[in-house]
Amino acid sequence: MRRAEAGAYPDKHFQLRLINLTFKPLDGPATSCLFDFERGDVPDCIRQAADGKRLVSRAVLKLLQFDSYGLAPVLSAKEGWMYVNRTGTVVIIGVPRMDNGADSFHDGLVRVVRNKKYGFANRKGQIVVPANYDGAMNFEKGEAKVCSGCESKCVDHDCEYHVFAGGEWFHINTKGIVVAWIKPEN
Numbered sequence: 001m002r003r004a005e006a007g008a009y010p011d012k013h014f015q016l017r018l019i020n021l022t023f024k025p026l027d028g029p030a031t032s033c034l035f036d037f038e039r040g041d042v043p044d045c046i047r048q049a050a051d052g053k054r055l056v057s058r059a060v061l062k063l064l065q066f067d068s069y070g071l072a073p074v075l076s077a078k079e080g081w082m083y084v085n086r087t088g089t090v091v092i093i094g095v096p097r098m099d100n101g102a103d104s105f106h107d108g109l110v111r112v113v114r115n116k117k118y119g120f121a122n123r124k125g126q127i128v129v130p131a132n133y134d135g136a137m138n139f140e141k142g143e144a145k146v147c148s149g150c151e152s153k154c155v156d157h158d159c160e161y162h163v164f165a166g167g168e169w170f171h172i173n174t175k176g177i178v179v180a181w182i183k184p185e186n
Contacts, residue, residue: 053089053090054089054090055088055089055090056074056084056088056090057088058088060088061084061086061088064084066086069105069123070085070086071083071084071085071091071092071123072084073095073101073102074090075102079093079094080093080094080095080096080097081094081095081096081097081101081102081103082094082095082102083095083102083110083125091123091124091125092110092112092121092125093112094112094113094114095110095111095112095113096111096112096113096118103138104138105123106138106139106140106144107139107140107141107142107174108122108123108174109121109122109128109129109139109144109174110123111136111138112127112131113131114127114131115131116134117131117132117133117134118131118133118134118135118136118146119131119132119133119136120136120139120144120174120176128174128175128176129172129174129175129176130176132148133146133147133148134147134148134149134150134151134164134167135147135150135151135152135164135167137164139174142173142174143171143172143173143179143180144171144172145169145170145171145182146169146170146171146172147164147166147167147168147169147170148167148168149166149167149168150164150165150166150167150168150169151164151165151166151167152164152165153165168181169181169182169184170182
Protein backbone atom coordinates (compact mmCIF):
# COMPACT_ATOMS: atom_id res chain seq x y z
CA MET A 1 0.00 0.00 0.00
CA ARG A 2 1.37 3.42 -0.90
CA ARG A 3 1.40 6.06 1.81
CA ALA A 4 -0.73 9.14 1.22
CA GLU A 5 1.09 12.43 1.01
CA ALA A 6 0.30 15.00 3.69
CA GLY A 7 -0.45 17.61 1.01
CA ALA A 8 -3.29 15.50 -0.40
CA TYR A 9 -5.71 16.75 2.26
CA PRO A 10 -7.45 20.15 2.29
CA ASP A 11 -6.58 20.91 5.93
CA LYS A 12 -2.99 22.22 5.86
CA HIS A 13 -2.50 21.25 9.51
CA PHE A 14 -3.51 17.65 8.89
CA GLN A 15 -0.82 14.99 8.62
CA LEU A 16 -1.75 11.41 7.88
CA ARG A 17 -0.31 8.69 10.08
CA LEU A 18 -1.45 5.21 9.11
CA ILE A 19 -2.84 3.19 11.97
CA ASN A 20 -3.68 -0.43 11.38
CA LEU A 21 -5.84 -1.87 14.17
CA THR A 22 -6.25 -5.62 14.42
CA PHE A 23 -9.34 -6.57 16.41
CA LYS A 24 -9.76 -9.76 18.38
CA PRO A 25 -13.35 -10.74 19.08
CA LEU A 26 -15.11 -7.72 20.54
CA ASP A 27 -15.58 -9.37 23.90
CA GLY A 28 -11.80 -9.38 24.43
CA PRO A 29 -10.34 -6.86 26.92
CA ALA A 30 -7.77 -5.25 24.58
CA THR A 31 -6.15 -5.70 21.17
CA SER A 32 -2.89 -4.76 19.54
CA CYS A 33 -2.48 -2.26 16.73
CA LEU A 34 0.08 -1.23 14.19
CA PHE A 35 0.45 2.55 13.97
CA ASP A 36 4.03 2.82 12.74
CA PHE A 37 5.40 0.11 10.45
CA GLU A 38 8.93 0.56 11.84
CA ARG A 39 7.77 -0.02 15.45
CA GLY A 40 5.61 -3.05 14.73
CA ASP A 41 2.63 -4.15 16.79
CA VAL A 42 1.72 -2.16 19.87
CA PRO A 43 -0.04 -4.29 22.49
CA ASP A 44 -3.19 -3.19 24.28
CA CYS A 45 -3.82 -0.16 22.09
CA ILE A 46 -7.57 -0.54 21.57
CA ARG A 47 -10.35 -1.92 23.70
CA GLN A 48 -14.10 -2.02 23.82
CA ALA A 49 -15.77 -0.30 26.76
CA ALA A 50 -18.73 -1.80 28.63
CA ASP A 51 -21.07 0.50 26.66
CA GLY A 52 -19.78 -0.91 23.35
CA LYS A 53 -17.64 2.07 22.35
CA ARG A 54 -14.22 1.36 20.90
CA LEU A 55 -11.41 3.30 22.58
CA VAL A 56 -7.79 3.85 21.58
CA SER A 57 -5.29 3.73 24.46
CA ARG A 58 -3.80 6.92 25.86
CA ALA A 59 -0.29 5.80 24.84
CA VAL A 60 -1.34 5.53 21.18
CA LEU A 61 -3.40 8.74 21.36
CA LYS A 62 -0.24 10.68 22.18
CA LEU A 63 1.27 9.52 18.90
CA LEU A 64 -1.65 10.38 16.59
CA GLN A 65 -1.74 13.46 14.36
CA PHE A 66 -5.15 15.12 14.80
CA ASP A 67 -6.67 17.57 12.33
CA SER A 68 -7.84 21.04 13.35
CA TYR A 69 -11.24 19.53 14.30
CA GLY A 70 -9.72 17.00 16.71
CA LEU A 71 -10.05 13.88 14.54
CA ALA A 72 -7.43 11.37 13.37
CA PRO A 73 -7.89 8.53 10.88
CA VAL A 74 -7.15 4.95 11.94
CA LEU A 75 -7.24 1.72 9.94
CA SER A 76 -8.75 -1.47 11.29
CA ALA A 77 -8.03 -4.70 9.43
CA LYS A 78 -11.56 -5.83 10.28
CA GLU A 79 -13.57 -2.62 9.92
CA GLY A 80 -11.52 -0.48 7.54
CA TRP A 81 -10.97 3.26 7.93
CA MET A 82 -12.48 5.18 10.81
CA TYR A 83 -11.99 8.45 12.68
CA VAL A 84 -11.09 8.73 16.38
CA ASN A 85 -11.40 11.88 18.52
CA ARG A 86 -8.87 13.30 21.01
CA THR A 87 -10.46 11.38 23.90
CA GLY A 88 -9.73 8.13 22.06
CA THR A 89 -13.33 7.32 21.12
CA VAL A 90 -13.93 5.94 17.63
CA VAL A 91 -16.61 8.32 16.32
CA ILE A 92 -16.97 7.33 12.64
CA ILE A 93 -16.62 3.85 11.16
CA GLY A 94 -16.96 2.62 7.58
CA VAL A 95 -15.06 5.50 5.93
CA PRO A 96 -14.09 4.60 2.35
CA ARG A 97 -10.46 4.56 1.26
CA MET A 98 -9.35 7.49 -0.85
CA ASP A 99 -5.79 7.77 -2.21
CA ASN A 100 -4.58 5.06 0.22
CA GLY A 101 -6.00 6.80 3.28
CA ALA A 102 -9.31 7.60 4.88
CA ASP A 103 -11.65 9.73 2.80
CA SER A 104 -11.55 13.34 4.00
CA PHE A 105 -14.29 15.75 5.01
CA HIS A 106 -15.90 18.04 2.43
CA ASP A 107 -18.39 20.69 3.47
CA GLY A 108 -18.20 19.20 6.97
CA LEU A 109 -19.25 15.70 5.85
CA VAL A 110 -17.42 12.48 5.06
CA ARG A 111 -18.69 9.52 3.05
CA VAL A 112 -19.52 6.36 5.00
CA VAL A 113 -20.49 2.88 3.84
CA ARG A 114 -23.16 0.80 5.57
CA ASN A 115 -24.24 -2.54 4.07
CA LYS A 116 -22.52 -1.63 0.75
CA LYS A 117 -24.50 1.64 0.52
CA TYR A 118 -23.10 5.17 0.77
CA GLY A 119 -24.22 7.98 3.04
CA PHE A 120 -22.57 10.90 4.86
CA ALA A 121 -21.58 11.57 8.48
CA ASN A 122 -20.64 14.81 10.21
CA ARG A 123 -17.58 15.29 12.42
CA LYS A 124 -19.55 14.18 15.48
CA GLY A 125 -20.21 10.83 13.84
CA GLN A 126 -23.89 11.50 13.23
CA ILE A 127 -25.23 10.06 9.97
CA VAL A 128 -26.80 13.14 8.39
CA VAL A 129 -27.49 11.60 4.96
CA PRO A 130 -28.61 7.96 5.31
CA ALA A 131 -26.63 5.28 3.48
CA ASN A 132 -29.13 4.66 0.69
CA TYR A 133 -26.94 5.15 -2.39
CA ASP A 134 -24.95 2.68 -4.49
CA GLY A 135 -22.30 5.33 -5.10
CA ALA A 136 -21.47 8.83 -3.94
CA MET A 137 -18.96 11.55 -4.68
CA ASN A 138 -17.81 14.03 -2.06
CA PHE A 139 -19.66 17.26 -1.37
CA GLU A 140 -18.56 20.41 -3.12
CA LYS A 141 -20.26 23.77 -2.57
CA GLY A 142 -23.11 22.14 -0.67
CA GLU A 143 -23.95 19.40 -3.20
CA ALA A 144 -22.83 15.84 -3.88
CA LYS A 145 -23.37 13.56 -6.86
CA VAL A 146 -24.96 10.27 -5.82
CA CYS A 147 -26.32 7.33 -7.77
CA SER A 148 -28.80 4.51 -7.53
CA GLY A 149 -28.16 1.37 -9.52
CA CYS A 150 -24.53 2.23 -10.32
CA GLU A 151 -21.62 -0.16 -9.80
CA SER A 152 -18.01 0.31 -8.72
CA LYS A 153 -15.69 -0.60 -11.61
CA CYS A 154 -11.90 -0.99 -11.64
CA VAL A 155 -10.05 1.42 -13.92
CA ASP A 156 -6.60 -0.18 -13.72
CA HIS A 157 -5.13 -3.69 -13.78
CA ASP A 158 -4.46 -3.83 -10.02
CA CYS A 159 -7.93 -2.49 -9.19
CA GLU A 160 -6.36 0.27 -7.09
CA TYR A 161 -8.67 2.91 -8.58
CA HIS A 162 -12.42 2.62 -9.02
CA VAL A 163 -15.19 4.63 -10.67
CA PHE A 164 -18.95 4.44 -10.29
CA ALA A 165 -20.59 3.53 -13.61
CA GLY A 166 -24.18 3.26 -14.83
CA GLY A 167 -27.27 3.83 -12.77
CA GLU A 168 -29.33 6.95 -12.19
CA TRP A 169 -27.41 10.02 -10.97
CA PHE A 170 -28.56 13.13 -9.15
CA HIS A 171 -27.32 15.93 -6.88
CA ILE A 172 -28.28 16.06 -3.21
CA ASN A 173 -27.75 18.80 -0.64
CA THR A 174 -26.18 18.32 2.81
CA LYS A 175 -29.59 17.29 4.19
CA GLY A 176 -29.93 14.50 1.58
CA ILE A 177 -32.62 16.25 -0.44
CA VAL A 178 -32.45 15.75 -4.23
CA VAL A 179 -31.85 19.15 -5.82
CA ALA A 180 -31.19 18.12 -9.46
CA TRP A 181 -31.33 15.04 -11.68
CA ILE A 182 -28.35 14.40 -13.94
CA LYS A 183 -29.19 13.49 -17.51
CA PRO A 184 -27.40 10.37 -18.78
CA GLU A 185 -24.62 10.88 -21.31
CA ASN A 186 -25.33 9.51 -24.77
